[in-house]
Amino acid sequence: xxxxxxxxxxxxxxxxxxxxxxxxxxxxxxxxxxxxxxxxxxxxxxxxxxxxxxxxxxxxxxxxxxxxxxxxxxxxxxxxxxxxxxxxxxxxxxxxxxxxxxxxxxxxxxxxxxxxxxxxxxxxxxxxxxxxxxxxxxxxxxxxxxxxxxxxxxxxxxxxxxxxxxxxxxxxxxxxxxxxxxxxxxxxxxxxxxxxxxxxxxxxxxxxxxxxxxxxxxxxxxxxxxxxxxxxxxxxxxxxxxxxxxxxxxxxxxxxxxxxxxxxxxxxxxxxxxxxxxxxxxxxxxxxxxxxxxxxxxxxxxxxxxxxxxxxxxxxxxxxxxxxxxxxxxxxxxxxxxxxxxxxxxxxxxxxxxxxxxxxxxxxxxxxxxxxxxxxxxxxxxxxxxxxxxxxxxxxxxxxxxxxxxxxxxxxxxxxxxxxxxxxxxxxxxxxxxxxxxxxxxx
Numbered sequence: 001x002x003x004x005x006x007x008x009x010x011x012x013x014x015x016x017x018x019x020x021x022x023x024x025x026x027x028x029x030x031x032x033x034x035x036x037x038x039x040x041x042x043x044x045x046x047x048x049x050x051x052x053x054x055x056x057x058x059x060x061x062x063x064x065x066x067x068x069x070x071x072x073x074x075x076x077x078x079x080x081x082x083x084x085x086x087x088x089x090x091x092x093x094x095x096x097x098x099x100x101x102x103x104x105x106x107x108x109x110x111x112x113x114x115x116x117x118x119x120x121x122x123x124x125x126x127x128x129x130x131x132x133x134x135x136x137x138x139x140x141x142x143x144x145x146x147x148x149x150x151x152x153x154x155x156x157x158x159x160x161x162x163x164x165x166x167x168x169x170x171x172x173x174x175x176x177x178x179x180x181x182x183x184x185x186x187x188x189x190x191x192x193x194x195x196x197x198x199x200x201x202x203x204x205x206x207x208x209x210x211x212x213x214x215x216x217x218x219x220x221x222x223x224x225x226x227x228x229x230x231x232x233x234x235x236x237x238x239x240x241x242x243x244x245x246x247x248x249x250x251x252x253x254x255x256x257x258x259x260x261x262x263x264x265x266x267x268x269x270x271x272x273x274x275x276x277x278x279x280x281x282x283x284x285x286x287x288x289x290x291x292x293x294x295x296x297x298x299x300x301x302x303x304x305x306x307x308x309x310x311x312x313x314x315x316x317x318x319x320x321x322x323x324x325x326x327x328x329x330x331x332x333x334x335x336x337x338x339x340x341x342x343x344x345x346x347x348x349x350x351x352x353x354x355x356x357x358x359x360x361x362x363x364x365x366x367x368x369x370x371x372x373x374x375x376x377x378x379x380x381x382x383x384x385x386x387x388x389x390x391x392x393x394x395x396x397x398x399x400x401x402x403x404x405x406x407x408x409x410x411x412x413x414x415x416x417x418x419x420x421x422x423x424x425x426x427x428x429x430x431x432x433x434x435x436x437x438x439x440x441x442x443x
């Protein structure tokens with residue numbers, strides 16, 4: 001693992017756009033693999049020019065000579081979309097369309113990334129045009145891509161538009177299906193529009209659309225999140241009575257629901273019944289129970305359950321550590337657990353760093369704030385706006401205005417969005433009109 005990280009960091013040091021190795025060198029096998037390319041692109045997520053340079057270099061005969069796969073192309077499109085470079089993202093997607101390949105499904109993950117970023121930017125009309133025009137031009141204007149569009153809109157809380165796209169036409173653009181309804185159910189749940197979700201749930205029966213296990217799992221999860229976990233557990237019991245085979249995801253939702261309704265001890269009892277029924281738990285199962293233990297302040301039992309996780313062959317992931325970070329109240333214990341997390345090879349996410357910086361900042365401890373910040377830099381991550389703002393807030397709380405201004409200026413130089421602060425005189429950049437079409441007719 002250490003060798004792989006070092007190998008990838010050597011790749012990061014290369015000036016991609018200016019590399020001109022001799023022809024003999026280009027014929028040598030690449031020292032990169034697809035996973036290394038994907039990880040390097042992720043490290044450049046906040047710098048789209050370097051990400052694009054690296055992507056082209058990795059695929060060029062004079063570079064790594066490693067043809068992009070579906071995942072690396074999708075990541076490059078996603079990074080461009082993150083920075084509103086939609087014309088470039090679309091051009092990159094189209095440039096990899098090869099009619100000789102036959103099956104264009106290779107491009108579907110990249111199309112999903114483009115649709116998701118357009119929806120995230122509230123460019124709904126452009127997302128629809130991307131489906132109608134761009135997807136059509138590469139042979140992907142089908143029901144699967146339509147589901148990608150609906151899913152992207154629902155993921156970014158544009159559920160009204162997603163609902164209208166399907167039910168606003170008579171007849172609908174594609175036949176009524178369980179999957180479409182499941183996507184919309186999840187969309188209403190994401191926006192916490194519980195009445196609309198309930199209406200759609202009963203509309204499925206009225207329209208004769210079959211409900212599958214995924215439908216029930218979404219509805220159970222929505223009931224738990226809407227403050228009715230006992231109703232969610234009731235749905236779970238009905239599901240068992242109907243004889244529908246229950247998978248680990250449904251069990252996890254039920255464990256979470258009964259834990260909220262009756263406490264962690266009831267969740268543990270359901271977990272044991274799950275194991276007795278022959279359903280193998282996964283990391284999410286243990287995370288749900290560990291979080292309930294932590295929420296009740298029973299950290300020793302939470303740690304013991306992590307040990308049980310190891311015995312079943314599941315490894316703690318970043319969310320397992322988040323359970324403890326969220327509820328532990330002693331800074332030294334949080335910092336010690338964070339250091340163990342790094343030692344054990346569990347890579348923190350950006351939201352992990354933001355969570356810890358905020359917590360230490362609120363407690364008024366700057367030394368662990370900078371320990372976490374340095375660890376983020378050592379891992380090769382480029383801080384995002386949330387990380388910078390959390391650090392600046394911590395510095396201002398301690399009266400370190402000059403240092404806070406330094407990081408504020410650094411954030412602005414990277415094109416990230418600052419928070420308006422009187423102490424620093426920060427001014428937000430002027431926003432363009434909502435009616436402006438950033439695609440400028442590209443799609």
